[in-house]
């Protein structure tokens with residue numbers, strides 16, 4: 001088995017995320033746990049601090065860390081991380097200060113840019129979330145293949161968004177044999193059609209409900225259908241991303 005099974009959270013998502021993508025739901029939880037972890041006791045763990053000092057986080061996750069309400073934890077982390085940045089940058093800054101010609105100035109600027117780009121390219125939280133995502137996708141396919149009850153629960157759940165659906169089909173060969181794979185893809189196609197139709201119907205009702213002729217009618221739980229329609233297309237995790245992030 002290539003990935004660790006996470007049956008409890010996946011079953012939980014299928015049973016409780018009845019309106020939006022179960023994988024988005026799991027990833028929101030995963031992200032919240034990671035933020036809590038890095039702002040929690042891990043700050044006192046030397047190994048974690050060394051990892052943070054060298055690898056750090058992406059812009060999106062730095063933003064969530066700053067919004068986490070733990071100034072001391074983030075302050076301790078940022079202090080040693082910034083010291084490491086200063087250490088790595090020392091040569092480039094010295095070269096910048098010693099610029100004596102256009103050529104040496106351009107070279108020093110490039111050197112500085114390379115150091116700083118290297119400092120920004122990693123994210124410990126994105127990496128941890130990717131591991132979780134692989135486990136959740138693998139477990140979803142595995143449970144579909146081994147538990148009849150799960151198939152029904154998945155069909156009747158909030159479904160899988162179009163950001164995560166291709167990832168689920170890519171993962172399928174890892175967890176299913178040849179014959180099962182074809183059946184899985186057939187069933188998933190039918191489920192996806194139904195999930196899509198539900199999203200279309202719900203957002204349509206939201207637009208209708210806003211017309212005067214339907215004033216006072218039951219919302220049928222569609223007050224947030226516009227958000228769910230967007231999540232269906234791109235996944236909930238990507239709505240608040242800054243430009244440039246995949």
Ligand SMILES: [Zn+2]
Nearest residue numbers: 021024161164
């Ligand atoms: Zn999703």
Ligand SMILES: [Zn+2]
Nearest residue numbers: 058061123126
């Ligand atoms: Zn990140």
